[in-house]
Amino acid sequence: MADVSLRKVVKRYDEVEAVRGIDLDIADHEFVVLVGPSGCGKSTTLRMIAGLEDISDGDIMIGGDVVNDVPPKDRDIAMVFQNYALYPHMTVAENMSFGLRLKNYPKAEIKSRVTEAARMLDITDLIDRKPKQLSGGQRQRVAMGRAIVRNPKVFLFDEPLSNLDAKLRVQMRIEIKKVHQKVRTTTVYVTHDQVEAMTLADRVVVMNHGRIEQIGTPNELYHKPATRFVASFIGSPAMNFVPCRLEDVGGKLNVRLTDRLAFALPPARAARYQALSRTDRLLLGIRPEHVMEARPHAEPGVEPFDAVLDVTEPMGMETLVYFTLEGSQVCGRVSPNAGAQDGSPLRLAVDLNNMHLLNEVTGAVL
Amino acid sequence: MSTMTIDKSGPTRKVKYGSMSRDRTWALRWSYFFLILFAIFSLTPPLYMLITSLKSSAEISAATNPWWVYHPTLSNYIELLTSNQFLRFFWNSAWVSIIVVTITMLISVPAAFALARMKFWGSATLATGVFLTYLIPDSLLFIPLFKMFAVFGDWTGIQLVNRWYVLLFIYPTLTVPFCTWIMIGYFASIPKELDEAAIIDGASWFQTLTRIFIPVALPGLIAATIFAFTVSWAQFLYPLVFTTSTDQLVLPVGIITTLIKGDVFNWGQIMTGALLGAAPPLIIYAFLMDYYIAGLTAGATKG
Numbered sequence: 001m002a003d004v005s006l007r008k009v010v011k012r013y014d015e016v017e018a019v020r021g022i023d024l025d026i027a028d029h030e031f032v033v034l035v036g037p038s039g040c041g042k043s044t045t046l047r048m049i050a051g052l053e054d055i056s057d058g059d060i061m062i063g064g065d066v067v068n069d070v071p072p073k074d075r076d077i078a079m080v081f082q083n084y085a086l087y088p089h090m091t092v093a094e095n096m097s098f099g100l101r102l103k104n105y106p107k108a109e110i111k112s113r114v115t116e117a118a119r120m121l122d123i124t125d126l127i128d129r130k131p132k133q134l135s136g137g138q139r140q141r142v143a144m145g146r147a148i149v150r151n152p153k154v155f156l157f158d159e160p161l162s163n164l165d166a167k168l169r170v171q172m173r174i175e176i177k178k179v180h181q182k183v184r185t186t187t188v189y190v191t192h193d194q195v196e197a198m199t200l201a202d203r204v205v206v207m208n209h210g211r212i213e214q215i216g217t218p219n220e221l222y223h224k225p226a227t228r229f230v231a232s233f234i235g236s237p238a239m240n241f242v243p244c245r246l247e248d249v250g251g252k253l254n255v256r257l258t259d260r261l262a263f264a265l266p267p268a269r270a271a272r273y274q275a276l277s278r279t280d281r282l283l284l285g286i287r288p289e290h291v292m293e294a295r296p297h298a299e300p301g302v303e304p305f306d307a308v309l310d311v312t313e314p315m316g317m318e319t320l321v322y323f324t325l326e327g328s329q330v331c332g333r334v335s336p337n338a339g340a341q342d343g344s345p346l347r348l349a350v351d352l353n354n355m356h357l358l359n360e361v362t363g364a365v366l
Numbered sequence: 367m368s369t370m371t372i373d374k375s376g377p378t379r380k381v382k383y384g385s386m387s388r389d390r391t392w393a394l395r396w397s398y399f400f401l402i403l404f405a406i407f408s409l410t411p412p413l414y415m416l417i418t419s420l421k422s423s424a425e426i427s428a429a430t431n432p433w434w435v436y437h438p439t440l441s442n443y444i445e446l447l448t449s450n451q452f453l454r455f456f457w458n459s460a461w462v463s464i465i466v467v468t469i470t471m472l473i474s475v476p477a478a479f480a481l482a483r484m485k486f487w488g489s490a491t492l493a494t495g496v497f498l499t500y501l502i503p504d505s506l507l508f509i510p511l512f513k514m515f516a517v518f519g520d521w522t523g524i525q526l527v528n529r530w531y532v533l534l535f536i537y538p539t540l541t542v543p544f545c546t547w548i549m550i551g552y553f554a555s556i557p558k559e560l561d562e563a564a565i566i567d568g569a570s571w572f573q574t575l576t577r578i579f580i581p582v583a584l585p586g587l588i589a590a591t592i593f594a595f596t597v598s599w600a601q602f603l604y605p606l607v608f609t610t611s612t613d614q615l616v617l618p619v620g621i622i623t624t625l626i627k628g629d630v631f632n633w634g635q636i637m638t639g640a641l642l643g644a645a646p647p648l649i650i651y652a653f654l655m656d657y658y659i660a661g662l663t664a665g666a667t668k669g
Contacts, residue, residue: 073565098577103568
């Protein structure tokens, strides 16, 4: 068993709390991604699991054993670093086998493991080269190979793709996913890139200010965010937030955005938000793909309105349109054939079946 | 009938080609000028030594052109290289330097590793302190040091003064601080992830030092070795103070104490001795420079 558990884990640097009491259970074979902005404590959490940082409080368990005071080499983990951290004076094969050689594995065993890992990562031809003769993507493969040959309980990835160019990053992302499908080793992966998090993870852990904001599958985070932070962090372009209030008009619930603009809530939403009709300071959260061009036939819950576009961004398969509602910029995604032009009016529609209502003060999704 | 005149001369404006490269040419001319000047400045003394070493005493004292050898002779070389005394100095110097370099490396490399990587209470202050000790000149230290060894001899009966091996205790006070300082710099330039990777791979601190840090910081290690060797080989004040018997002398002191008798300077042999004495550092430089390749860390990390 190689499950990883964190219990109320805290990391303090002098007076600053980088990680403020994290609870996290990672199942055997699971691929978990820690994601969040710079300084949210995700790398520190990973380094505490690795044993490179002491924990100030709490417990970390790997495979059921508390490893708080176990040195990194005895935790049976392997780590891939952002800047690869290959040993520059060793060949690819020596780099990959360094850990095994230190543990005095038999030569034949080392050779077969290195060969197998090299084959899996498609670096068999590079096995006798030094790191400086390799490209960025190749170095990253070697760093992964070094982790794979150890056959550890847990893989730890610390922003492994941040140093690669965009195209290579997509390619290596797929590569990492393939490797995980083959070896099925429990993996903890840190990134600040929400796309990486969404595409790789079985479950995503969104962190902010040293705390976990939400844990969930990529789809859960996208469709059912728990907080404003998660709602705005996951998804690109980000979710729109517009101040609003609820109005009870003759037993029917409306969401009013401006003096002139209000939409009737679909029945399911109306039932859910009924109790909030007296609450002040609400935010309507709506993803750009739910603000589209108005269609000729009416659909339940899809409410048309007119907007004057500030800016349009043609993306090819769609056009992003930006307009202003009560001082908030709103982004919508329309068909490239919708005739969207900078500065001109366009009839849009908002799909309220996919709306979110947030408390502006607490940031909670209601 | 009008004739059409064709101006074959074309525009008179001068076209400037490659102003950048002309700039570079001038920069190169200046650098060569100063390089040649510097070469003349630094190579004249050894040349003069070589010329003088090939002359007989009679020719040296004769009023002829000092820059020309009229009757070249190897007698100075033969006399020195067949004299047991000179060979003794040479061996003393060689032993002292080799052992001091070894001691220095054994102390300063682990010390630098500890100061650069194992953050412990006071490590930063200690690192600065190490360097500050190097700044105290030996001319200030030789009297207290002499006193120390004399008192040590009185107390224990172990006489170290006037033994060549006393220098093995003294030279490291010069070499260890500086070499530690150099190595701290080199070790600090090694990315932190490299030792973290080694630690996760299961290496102990000692294995991280021997299998990662030393190979990666080899250029720094060579620089430190060259420095330690040069300091030990050329040190003059300490051996002059601490050793007096002829059989305990090292080369620099040996040459001036045995080849200058009263006011008689045996210039031919002095120059020969100095020239022969300069050979080992030269050979070591030439040999180690091949390994002194900068940028050995290339490829460890991105950029």
